[in-house]
Amino acid sequence: FYTLFVLQVENVKLLDRYTNRKAANGTLYLTATHLIYVDASAEVRKETWILHHHIATIEKLPLTTAGYPLLIHCKNFHVAHFVIGQERDCHEVYTSLLKLSQPVKPEELYAFSYNPKMSKENREIGWKLIDLKVDYQRMGIPNGYWEITDLNKDYEVCNTYPPEIVVPRAANKAVVIGSSRFRSRGRIPVLSYLYKENNAAICRCSQPLSGFSARCLEDEQMLQAIREANPGSSFMYVVDTRPKLNAMANRAAGKGYENEDNYDNIRFKFIGIENIHVMRNSLQKLLEVCEMKSPSMSDFLTGLENSGWLRHIKAVMDAGVFLAKAVKDEKASVLVHCSDGWDRTAQVCSLASLLLDPFYRTFKGFMVLIEKEWIAMGHKFSHRCGHLDGDPKEVSPVFTQFVECVWQLMQQFPCTFEFNERFLLEIHDHVYSCQFGNFLGTCHKEREDLKIFEKTHSLWPFLLQKKQELRNPLYRGFTAYKELQPNTLPFSFQFWCGMYNRFDKGMHPKQCVLDHLLSCMSQKMKLEDNASELENKLPFLDGPLPSEACFLSKVGRAASKTPMLNTPQDYEGEPPPVLSNGASAGDIDVRSDVDQKHNENLSHHQDLRDLNDTIDVLDSEAKDGKPQHH
């Protein structure tokens, strides 16, 4: 058992930066994949698991009376403050973690060694769970105006696009190829979402190589083809999601934005979302605010303002709302780009789809959306999340911002999403965990080269298995709400404590409405079973009980919850592949110790079973909570 640890250090303290509780004292273990801290001082055995891939930074702080402090910041905003008795131990942990947390080669990533003991067939079924073609079919594509083309099957058009892309039928090969030469990195305009009710489409691309005056006939034809694929509108929008100044600066480098004079009937618009560097710095400032030790209200609000974080979130949301309105209200198609069209463009297009189409607010739909707009279209997860030791300037919380926008929508529209906040957090965790293949690499081609479809597992079936705890009990079903029109006034945006202070449980509501309602839901199923069982036992019924009338209406509505009424495909009917080994060890590595009660029944790495057998339910009652003031 112990030989499986890379390192084991006794007499390590774990400080709780939130309460003044006595620091935990225990043992720190390093395995090939995790840092595990076992608190020996607590009455119940308490473990903290940190996945090496989640570690963002490790700092050695100046010596204190208690020992040598080691501060670990995680990408999922977990902050662990250890104090180690011996300098030698501290240094050893430090250097080991540095190495373990920054793999150099992709093959070192967890996904390639992660083995949930699943059969080959099931693994393959898992990868086939999401089929983008089915989503295009749902939109009615191919149709008279749009086709799925394999022009990019050898990545000749664009090596960061998937092999199959959706373009206007009117755009022939020459137009596609011509346009690709005029777009940064060949990222030509392709369809992101078709709003079936009125044929208005959202398309996405990268910036044109227009410089100060260059034009390209094929590119102009491409835009014309997109506009004409929506005969209901005489114009289309071209939205540049960058601040105007940034776009203008790009002209000097031979890039830039579309000249309204060169393209027929386009309405050009800038939406100022800042670039990845601004966003990275903004998050950094936000996290500093979140980590302040006992800040005043003023400190916090001023810090929140100065971080600019919510301003950026609002900018992304505003852009998504603009797109959705253009499509729905003005019935106009929109072409969106930023610089390369893989960061801001992905945020904005996926948000607009989410606002327009209730399908994307279901479990399955949200997975499709991420696969389509983020993974397939070449959002560079590997660089943005810093999966490998690389350029820190490439790291940026672009996907985090998208996830937050979805959360902000959940606050405004609590009954419109099939899933709850935990689903978002799970996905966010796994974007960084590298435990599953989905988010590895930077684009489809790279994932093929890495053989992720052969060598790794897909995240989605694992999440679907946990549907019961990830669902939103307030969800009113697929047909209850169509388009969403969020309020984007500043006061509509809240600080997301559940994300950025997620591991500071003391800050969260001590009783959780979600848990309460989820237990209601499972209780409901049991009661319904009980009721029908009892009814069967009774030879006859004396007519309905007084309360039954309202049951029926409720059951009637529950039936309409099946989100498939409007769609050609029976997504819900298709069961996720049965996993032979239940959930994964990954279920535990992304959680803090306090979350472990959810994992009681899950199996873990075999070699760690001894550890996990003893996990106890923690933090169950308010009586454990202590006042944290003064």
Added chain:
Amino acid sequence: MEFAELIKTPRADNVVLHRPFYLAVEGTLCLTGHHLIFSSRRQDNAEELWLLHSNIDSIEKRFVGSLGTIVIKCKDLRIIQLDIPGMEECLNIASSIEALSTLDSVTLMYPFFYRPMFEIVEDGWRSFLPDQEFELLSSVTDEWRLSCINKEFSVCPSYPPVVIVPKSIDDEALRKVAMFRHGSRFPVLSYYHKKNGMVMMRSSQPLTGTNGRRCKEDERLINATLRPGKRGYIIDTRSLNVAQQARAKGGGFEQEVHYPQWRRIHKCIERFNILQESLIKLVEACNDQSHNMDRWLSKLEASNWLTHIKEILTAACLAAQCIDREGASVLVHGTEGTDSTLQVTSLAQIILDPRCRTIRGFESLVVREWLQAGHPFQQRCAQSAYSNSKQKWEAPVFLLFLDCVWQILRQFPCSFEFNEQFLIMLFEHAYASQFGTFLGNNENERAKLKLLQKTMSLWSWVNRSEELSKFQNPLFEANSLVIWPSVAPQSLQLWEGVFLRWNRPSKFLDEAHEEMINIIKYNKELQAKVNALRRQLAEMETDDRMQENL
């Protein structure tokens, strides 16, 4: 005075009513002595708006040609606009509203004219009597007594006729202590913690002055609450600096030399116009929709509202902690002991005492710790966020208390029998009401106004099952534990239900609430059904067995 004299134009037609998120409606405007009534008079969908004049905080008028516009800003923070054709009508109506919404005499207020349209099941004026409270107390301890020393309000004008004091202190001593405390508010019992027998008392500041006056009886009184060898805590809701300055005006604080068994802690909670300005700034920020994110956050910060929330909650947690965790008795006071003191003592009880988290218990808390304890509601709630009067005595002390309760409710959503609507309702009635409950500044004034005889109590109306059902929290599961809220800035939020109530549509949030109620209700019904089926089955089985036996 006849109201008719103030109403020059009792009625105007073709008035257009504008409200945020509703289409403008045309209709007829009527003024009565206490209400502004707007009726759309449309056959298909008649809409009516009844607004108490006393709910009107300020009005503005402006003219475009002969079309006049009146903007009415209410104490419940709503803003409506009326377009009234005809300059004279508009001016008349505006001046009537102004006069009627600022009546000098309390006895002209609506509660004195209101005739309830509901059956009174229980007279709310008799729902929460001090004797009942004392009975509860005497069932667990005999160290306290009910004193009638203030029967005629002769000792302390802002105290109720009966108060609970240590048994060992006689009325003569109390009289001397009263002389030593600001406004004669001598220390009285606020809360008895059954779990460990510790108590919370409240009073006003001692009148030590610059030469350090002392009062043996005062020392004896508060020491009477200590267990042998135990120390107590005095929580002074002023900063040390402010408390020291108070000595120059004859006030002061308990000196260590004279109160060696007590440890004094200063927790600064703001009062008066600082709070009123904070409210005005906050509401201004919430109402200005032109702000960008930075401006909004900076205005929210500059209003300091959440800072006050955090300060008040922190002090209350501290008091609760001293009692529950340290096992010590606590005395809370500021200067007069009618504002921040009551915020702290009432919130500490919500933290400590599960009873205060029930509807009935919370009502009782409001009666005991606010109404009977002499919080000057009439002065504090004379004006709200749109006032320009800048009177020192106007302050949203009670609203801050309710906001703090909401913060705790948000953190412990299953521990309260009541919901957010209940708190909002109390906020509304504290500022404008058809009921007499919040009139006057203390029990003395209420007795003089004969409110018991002449007006209806809010509790008579609330405590009927039709009303109560609106205020019940479906998630409630009695929790007998002490609940410790977090006061980290990340844990405190703007109370949207009050401050953004009129600034955004609430449809989707209402639907969520409805859905939640349905889920829980359905489960309860299901449980009832299963139980009924089980019973039925059991009965049939016994029937069968009996038949077999026959």
